[in-house]
Amino acid sequence: MLDKKKILLIIGILTSLLIFISGESYAAGKKKIILIDPAHGGKEQGIKLNKDVSEKDITLAVALSIKQMLARENNLEIYLTRDSDKTVDMEDRKDSINKVNPDFFLSLHVNGGFGKEASGFEIYYPEFSDDAVKGKKAAKDNKSQLKNKCRNDSLRMAKVIQDNMNILFPRKNRGLRKADLPVTDDILIPAVSVEMGFATNPEDKKKLLSVDTQAEISKAIAKSIKSFYR
Numbered sequence: 666m667l668d669k670k671k672i673l674l675i676i677g678i679l680t681s682l683l684i685f686i687s688g689e690s691y692a693a694g695k696k697k698i699i700l701i702d703p704a705h706g707g708k709e710q711g712i713k714l715n716k717d718v719s720e721k722d723i724t725l726a727v728a729l730s731i732k733q734m735l736a737r738e739n740n741l742e743i744y745l746t747r748d749s750d751k752t753v754d755m756e757d758r759k760d761s762i763n764k765v766n767p768d769f770f771l772s773l774h775v776n777g778g779f780g781k782e783a784s785g786f787e788i789y790y791p792e793f794s795d796d797a798v799k800g801k802k803a804a805k806d807n808k809s810q811l812k813n814k815c816r817n818d819s820l821r822m823a824k825v826i827q828d829n830m831n832i833l834f835p836r837k838n839r840g841l842r843k844a845d846l847p848v849t850d851d852i853l854i855p856a857v858s859v860e861m862g863f864a865t866n867p868e869d870k871k872k873l874l875s876v877d878t879q880a881e882i883s884k885a886i887a888k889s890i891k892s893f894y895r
């Protein structure tokens with residue numbers, strides 16, 4: 666036989682369980698999903714920094730570190746297009762986007778070229794050119810709205826990352842650059858691509874190879890993502 670006290674206790678437990686479950690799903694619904702894309706990987710090394718280290722290693726190290734730094738953020742969920750040294754082609758990256766459906770796509774690269782003089786970081790953001798929007802009028806209106814949001818979010822995030830990278834590398838800012846990214850020519854998604862420094866510049870190369878600088882870059886980007894979604 667259940668007495669009144671026991672019934673009250675059971676009701677109490679059930680109520681708190683319900684509050685707990687609904688609270689959880691509420692929080693889960695609000696999570697922002699970030700897909701970080703460590704460029705290159707596996708057979709595709711990217712630019713070589715020395716005989717052991719290539720762009721693919723630096724982009725992976727920074728991506729993993731950003732993910733770790735943001736692991737405890739309740740409102741963020743971080744995914745990577747690769748978490749090991751494996752070959753990932755453009756179609757795989759696009760598949761990741763379609764599967765994860767992120768709020769933001771962030772690609773990481775190491776720059777090279779323009780002689781030994783060129784140094785510093787660059788941030789690319791897509792402008793979502795009009796030919797990306799095709800179809801009927803209603804669908805077109807929806808798409809242009811989404812396109813505006815993507816454009817605004819991309820530029821805003823690029824600016825936040827620029828500010829935080831500026832603190833790290835003063836006078837090394839080569840500016841924000843408008844360019845459609847390979848993934849955004851047929852997927853409407855807020856995105857930026859960070860070129861973290863020049864492998865062809867001796868000073869940049871030394872920094873990029875340093876674990877401390879890699880951690881600092883990760884920190885600057887993690888901080889940017891955090892403040893963007895605060």
Ligand SMILES: [Zn+2]
Nearest residue numbers: 704711774775
């Ligand atoms: Zn690259």
